[in-house]
Amino acid sequence: MNTVLDAIEKRRSVRSYESKEIPKDILNTIIEAGNQAPSAMNSQPWRFVVVEDSAMKKKLLQAALPNAKKILEQVKDTDPERYELIMKRYDEMEDPVYYSAPAIIFVIGSGRYADHSCPLACENIMLAAHSLGLGTCWVGFGSMVTEDAGVKGSLALKDDEKIFGPIVIGYPEVYPDPPAKKPPEVKRV
Ligand SMILES: Cc1cc2nc3c(=O)[nH]c(=O)nc-3n(C[C@H](O)[C@H](O)[C@H](O)COP(=O)(O)O)c2cc1C
Known part of the structure; x- marks a missing residue:
């Protein structure tokens, strides 16, 4: 099978x-793959911060967890089944945000092209990691750390910068079954 298509099909969000x-x-190879992503006007409006230090990971979790729980409360009414599933995870896991992954890659972008370009760097990272036997997960909840001055300082996050991902990455302990995906809605004109 075509190896690119194979990686696209088999990549999953890994949470263990x-x-x-x-x-x-x-890690360098994977970040280089992120850096090769297309970007508007070839602007490459990103930089990468890799967190491996356990004290820093603890700080991140403390900063993100209350915000993640606040958002989840909103899911309670709209999608109670998903809410229950996620809350079970929150009760059982030591780190239900970053999944105790050995590394977290913050893709940090700025400028008018960041919103469209940085997610492409994230996807390149996730596919490259998969091709090398690693698992990843884009954890949006993990980006809600910017109110914490200490974390903001450690990431050297400037006011005009935004976090994409972050992408947690490591060797999977459990590889999930594929979730159901809707068929593509396509109209040919
Ligand atoms: C923008 C974005 C934010 C996401 N945030 C989270 C998150 O906070 N926690 C999490 O466990 N997964 C998160 N995910 C992963 C999705 O839940 C996952 O991609 C989706 O369920 C489909 O599963 P798959 O990636 O295995 O195909 C996020 C994905 C994207 C693209």
Whole structure:
């Protein structure tokens, strides 16, 4: 099978990781793949912050968790089944936001082209990681850390910058079954 199509089909959001460290050269290769993504006007409006330090990961979790719970309360009414599923995860896991992944990649973007371009760098990262036997998950809840001055300082996040992802990454402990996907809605004219 075509290896690109295979990676696109088999990549999953992984939410359980081995504690095994990711070799530096492999992480560099994956970030380089992110950097190769298309960007408007070839602006490459991104930079990458890789967090592996456990004290920093703890700070991130403390900053993100209350915000994640607030958002989840809103899901309670609109999608009670999903809410129950996620709350179960929150009760059972030590780190239900970043899934205790060995590394977290913050894709940080700025400028008029960031919104369209940075997610492409994120997808390249996720597909490249998959092709190298690693799992990833884009954790939007993990980006809700910007009210914390300490975290903001550690990420050197400027006022005109925005977090995309972050992408948690590591060797999967459990590889999930594919979720149901709707068929594409296509109109030919
Ligand atoms: C913008 C965005 C935000 C997401 N945020 C989260 C998140 O906070 N936590 C999480 O576990 N998964 C998150 N995901 C992963 C989705 O839940 C996942 O992509 C979706 O359920 C489909 O599963 P798949 O990636 O295995 O195909 C996010 C994905 C995207 C694209």
